[in-house]
Amino acid sequence: MTVFFQLAVSCALALAVCAGAVCYFRTVRTPRLPIGVFNGADIFLMMGFVLALPYLYLALPGAVLPAVLALAFAGGLSVGYQPVIGDGRLRWALIAALVASVFAAHLAFGDTSAPYWTANSCVVALVVVSATNINVQGGMRLKNVAWFLLALTVYDAFFAWVVPLTEELSDAVQGYPFAPAAGLRVGEDLGAVLGMGDLLAYALFTTAAYKAYGKAGLRTAMALVVLFGAVAPVATLHLVGAVTGHAPALVPAQVFFGPAAFLGHLLLRRRGPERRMAEIVFARERIGGPRQRPARTARAQAPATG
Template sequence: MNPFALVALSACAAAMIGAAAAYFVRVRMPRPPVGVYAASDIAFLSVGVVVAPLLYLSLSGAAVSAVFGLVLGLAVQFTLAPVCGGRWAWALALAATAVTAAFAFADRPVAVRVCTDLLLVVAVVGVANLWAQSGMRPVHVAAFAAVLTGYDLVATTLTRVTLDFATQVQGRPFAPMFALTGGDRPVAIGLGDLLLLVLFPLVATRAFGRRAGLLAASVGVGVTGVVSALFAVGALTAGFPLLTLLGPLIVAQHLVWTRRYGGERRTVDWRAGTPVRARPRDEQALPAAELTAALAVPVPDGSPEGTWFAVGEGRVLATGPTPGQARRAAGRQAPEVPVVIRMV
């Protein structure tokens, strides 16, 4: 592989993380009306990522290009909309996809690759910011990374799924890989790897502060650099599942920062500029007196069996069918973390 292209790939990864961070600081994306992220959302997303390549392999290359062209166009539009307005965003997204398709029909492979890479960069910056700004938590990213680590290892090393899919989309417009070179051994990063490289530094910054975000960015660029160096010296010669290195490091960072701070900063606190503060160990456990007072609060008569009550300030703040739903509903009414008890 071209060593200069390998160095450039690491530099591009660093530049994309920097661009996403600048967008994160300067642009506030409108929060979609999807509530809060839950484990089921991450499970659904993981299943989609695993199943999608298998479905695409059953389609023609042209059909796959059409699907990804639509997806990239929509992602570019909602990324640019907060910056230049909805109409201009639509015009730019449609123009960019049309130009890329025109280069493909004109058989201009280098131009197709450059245009596709630019569309991917804008789309990844937008999707990562949408997820980070709308409340995706580090535990969600860590769980997603853990699932993709196992899938990437199986799909790339133990089976031909990744190889067959890469062969199918290579050189086509809107291919889901950031590629600097073409040929039989392209220098490229897959869309899933790229998304996690950019996403975790943003989520870590929001939840744990700037230092955590800088560490996450450094780890991502470092992993990309190490893999590139192994290809440059010939230690690696075939496709390598990047997430087998990056995924466990994302999980480790989540565990370290959660233990360090005893929790994470909420999105509303991040938007308000509230600094991250490590809670002392004695504050992380509920005092016995407060627990006793909470248990003494009377609950409404006639509540269904199995209802959970979020209690604070000497009253029932909210109810829900699960502890998490009751706690989240109470969080909209009171700034403090409520006590959650279940009706006996």
């Protein structure tokens, strides 16, 4: 029963976040950030940020950590959904309501309850959709995502099996609201949780693949997310437990998904060059504004940006 519950929740969450990110990509145009073209230096900087963030979290007193996470969630929601809700007061009122719902559910039902994890998962999913589109629409290409995920594979394996930083961070947020994860718990026995970083990896790859190669990229990415992002980690967890009699405390999903995503990138690359943002027609409608369709730009006239 447990394995089927975890498979169902993991697949549903991963697919929902990826579908949400692609839907946002198709309908909403985010303001372009002045970051230029993504290159190897950007990947290096991103990995530096990923490496430093857990240490920052662990350095904070326990009671301060949820407040910092709540502020980070609120900031990510504000930036990502400004094109959707232009009225700043309305946007912040909705964000405050979302953040308050997580805190209220945690206070009323506890950190192992279904209401808390439902509210927290909604906020985390919305933040992931926002962060994905800021990066992909801002110039991040599929090859950048593939290399980043490959580096993330090494990072996750090292800090899960050599230096238990990931487990320490998980323990640090136990008992507090605003966990950087999404999932569902039903009672004390049934539970499935996916880290926010893993969900961001799935959404980045799926949205970048769709941007680069259209429906073919989307189909490939969704299949890889289900097989190697959701099914493989859960199956491995239970298989190791059945063989050894001791289930591992943590199976880093990126160990499976990172290499698979990189191979998926190499497979898709055979279709030709990646599409750029200037080549994609957006059919979007701003809330409170008219439908806008930017004109298609020929490849020869496209700027040298993602």
